[in-house]
Amino acid sequence: MSASPDRRNVRVLVFAASLRRASLNRRLAELAAAVVEEKGGTPERAAMADFDCPSYSGDVEQEGGVPAGAQRFRERLAAAHAFIIAAPEYNASMPGCLKNAVDWASRIRPQPFNGRQGMLLSASPSMAGGNRGLWSLRVPLEHLGARLYPDMFSLAQAHEAFDGAGRIKSPVLQERFERTIECFLELVEAATHYRPLKKLWVENLGEHPSAATDRVEHTTLSG
Ligand SMILES: Cc1cc2nc3c(=O)[nH]c(=O)nc-3n(C[C@H](O)[C@H](O)[C@H](O)COP(=O)(O)O)c2cc1C
Numbered sequence: 001m002s003a004s005p006d007r008r009n010v011r012v013l014v015f016a017a018s019l020r021r022a023s024l025n026r027r028l029a030e031l032a033a034a035v036v037e038e039k040g041g042t043p044e045r046a047a048m049a050d051f052d053c054p055s056y057s058g059d060v061e062q063e064g065g066v067p068a069g070a071q072r073f074r075e076r077l078a079a080a081h082a083f084i085i086a087a088p089e090y091n092a093s094m095p096g097c098l099k100n101a102v103d104w105a106s107r108i109r110p111q112p113f114n115g116r117q118g119m120l121l122s123a124s125p126s127m128a129g130g131n132r133g134l135w136s137l138r139v140p141l142e143h144l145g146a147r148l149y150p151d152m153f154s155l156a157q158a159h160e161a162f163d164g165a166g167r168i169k170s171p172v173l174q175e176r177f178e179r180t181i182e183c184f185l186e187l188v189e190a191a192t193h194y195r196p197l198k199k200l201w202v203e204n205l206g207e208h209p210s211a212a213t214d215r216v217e218h219t220t221l222s223g
Contacts, residue, residue, distance in 0.1 A: 007189055010036075015045070018088050041188075083118045
């Protein structure tokens with residue numbers, strides 16, 4: 001990896017959306033965190049277990065509020081300028097534990113995804129690397145106002161892809177991985193420090209405004 005550039009502080013929450021001890025996505029998330037650091041950012045590592053929640057229920061929410069896992073998720077998102085999630089693909093979609101945590105966290109105000117920069121990664125033993133799951137994950141996150149980076153890195157045949165030091169064996173893929181994360185960091189740095197985002201979040205932008213149904217929020221992301 002190349003030397004650290006002179007980058008203004010960019011804090012990135014990094015976690016894998018797998019609860020499995022030997023998770024391939026955890027290895028990819030750890031590599032992403034190392035690259036963030038190498039490129040001058042500050043990785044804030046977390047684990048899916050930190051954010052895991054009981055299945056969403058309106059009754060549970062009404063009786064006991066938002067569970068601790070979702071509160072932690074919101075706090076860690078709010079403390080970072082951006083997030084990177086390495087998510088497994090389950091049946092061509094995202095893992096239920098992640099969708100559940102997103103749903104719970106979306107109940108908190110200010111809603112923590114709005115205006116936040118995000119990047120999606122996946123790792124799978126399959127040839128497609130779990131990429132279909134990331135397209136499904138974009139839907140709720142973008143619905144909630146996250147600014148998702150267009151490029152998604154899906155590591156195919158991930159069970160054979162890492163070397164003993166946790167890097168991607170293929171030098172070409174390792175270089176692409178580093179370059180993609182570096183470009184993401186450049187965007188996050190610009191969005192955070194040079195053009196502070198003031199973003200209005202309206203759940204359904206073209207719907208007739210109504211106090212009874214509107215979910216509208218203003219968010220400012222400051223350095
Ligand atoms: C319920 C289930 C569904 C899965 N569906 C897919 C799938 O649609 N596509 C895929 O590439 N892998 C699929 N897999 C395989 C996972 O990608 C593989 O187990 C991966 O290692 C899980 O991520 P992890 O290692 O980070 O825990 C599935 C695994 C499970 C348990």
